[in-house]
Amino acid sequence: DARNSPDLISVYSHAADRIYQRRYHLLEDFATALESPDQLRLVYQPRIDLMSGKCLGAEALLRWEHPVLGNIPPDDFIPMTERSSRASALTAYVLGAAIRQMRDWQEAGLLLTISVNISASNLAETDFVDTLAAAVRHHEIPFERLELEVTESAIMHNPAYALAQLQKLSDLGVRVAIDDFGTGHSSLAYLRKLPADVVKIDKSFVTHIGKSAQDQALVRSMVKLSQELGYRVVAEGVESAQIAMLLREMGCEEAQGYYFARPLEAVQFLGWLHAPETGGGGQRRLRSPRC
Numbered sequence: 001d002a003r004n005s006p007d008l009i010s011v012y013s014h015a016a017d018r019i020y021q022r023r024y025h026l027l028e029d030f031a032t033a034l035e036s037p038d039q040l041r042l043v044y045q046p047r048i049d050l051m052s053g054k055c056l057g058a059e060a061l062l063r064w065e066h067p068v069l070g071n072i073p074p075d076d077f078i079p080m081t082e083r084s085s086r087a088s089a090l091t092a093y094v095l096g097a098a099i100r101q102m103r104d105w106q107e108a109g110l111l112l113t114i115s116v117n118i119s120a121s122n123l124a125e126t127d128f129v130d131t132l133a134a135a136v137r138h139h140e141i142p143f144e145r146l147e148l149e150v151t152e153s154a155i156m157h158n159p160a161y162a163l164a165q166l167q168k169l170s171d172l173g174v175r176v177a178i179d180d181f182g183t184g185h186s187s188l189a190y191l192r193k194l195p196a197d198v199v200k201i202d203k204s205f206v207t208h209i210g211k212s213a214q215d216q217a218l219v220r221s222m223v224k225l226s227q228e229l230g231y232r233v234v235a236e237g238v239e240s241a242q243i244a245m246l247l248r249e250m251g252c253e254e255a256q257g258y259y260f261a262r263p264l265e266a267v268q269f270l271g272w273l274h275a276p277e278t279g280g281g282g283q284r285r286l287r288s289p290r291c
């Protein structure tokens with residue numbers, strides 16, 4: 001049996017070993033980066049109101065410039081960090097940086113809602129809400145202008161405790177968004193009970209609505225269901241005017257995606273917001289795909 005030949009096993013275990021070692025080193029390197037975070041920065045992707053075309057806020061996304069390997073994609077280091085003991089340090093860094101940026105923008109007269117991604121283990125930390133509240137108060141940011149993005153799977157990890165934590169956040173006024181909606185295993189029973197304000201439809205559903213009638217029907221019903229449960233709906237991964245128009249016709253309130261803007265450095269973000277092609281107010285006119 002070829003599968004049991006010692007050669008194949010050793011080739012396999014050698015490869016598995018290398019993958020394991022690479023991950024291990026990345027995790028170690030990222031732990032170092034968290035301690036002296038000059039390798040880390042946040043970028044901001046605008047979120048657009050589909051009715052007015054205005055930018056109402058942005059999602060903060062983490063970027064890591066590894067000293068040797070260069071830019072590491074978030075999907076290569078965030079999921080494994082979220083499963084490690086560094087999960088709370090990661091979120092502490094991102095929340096700290098995002099809140100300071102909000103304060104700077106607020107001082108410059110720019111009132112934006114900033115969304116920050118948090119992980120399952122953050123919701124399990126008993127002091128998470130208090131630490132967050134202290135940081136927000138310290139920088140004198142209204143709680144209403146901070147939004148936390150949580151995935152369905154993060155909630156389903158320990159639903160009762162997650163629900164209680166989200167309720168505490170919601171009582172403070174912090175907004176809660178359900179991220180990557182449709183990809184997790186949340187039950188409708190939970191969706192109905194969640195103290196959340198926003199549902200973000202995952203980009204894997206949004207990408208093909210221009211070509212696939214099935215995807216279009218799916219997104220249309222996700223928008224309707226979410227709205228009937230009282231959520232504001234945001235579509236992720238909007239890459240064309242055609243998709244943006246379709247979403248607007250479906251009644252989807254907000255969108256985010258490369259069509260409007262890529263995630264931008266804070267300085268570029270201001271430039272984008274004030275650029276003439278965005279109407280000087282972060283506006284991006286939705287043209288009909290035919291003209």
Ligand code: C2E
Pocket residue numbers: 045060061062073074075078094117118119149179180203236237238239256257258259263
């Ligand atoms: P996410 O929270 O769903 O964030 C949206 C991702 O979609 C971002 O990828 C963004 O750059 C990308 N994106 C935005 N518009 C488009 C588009 O039109 N087309 C396509 N193909 N992609 C688009 P990014 O920055 O690589 O982040 C990937 C994931 O890593 C995030 O997915 C989030 O789960 C995680 N992540 C990023 N930053 C943080 C963070 O600060 N904390 C935590 N816990 N997770 C983070």
Ligand code: MG
Pocket residue numbers: 059117149179
């Ligand atoms: Mg997100």
Ligand code: MG
Pocket residue numbers: 117149151179180
């Ligand atoms: Mg996310």
Ligand code: MG
Pocket residue numbers: 179180200202203236
């Ligand atoms: Mg998402």
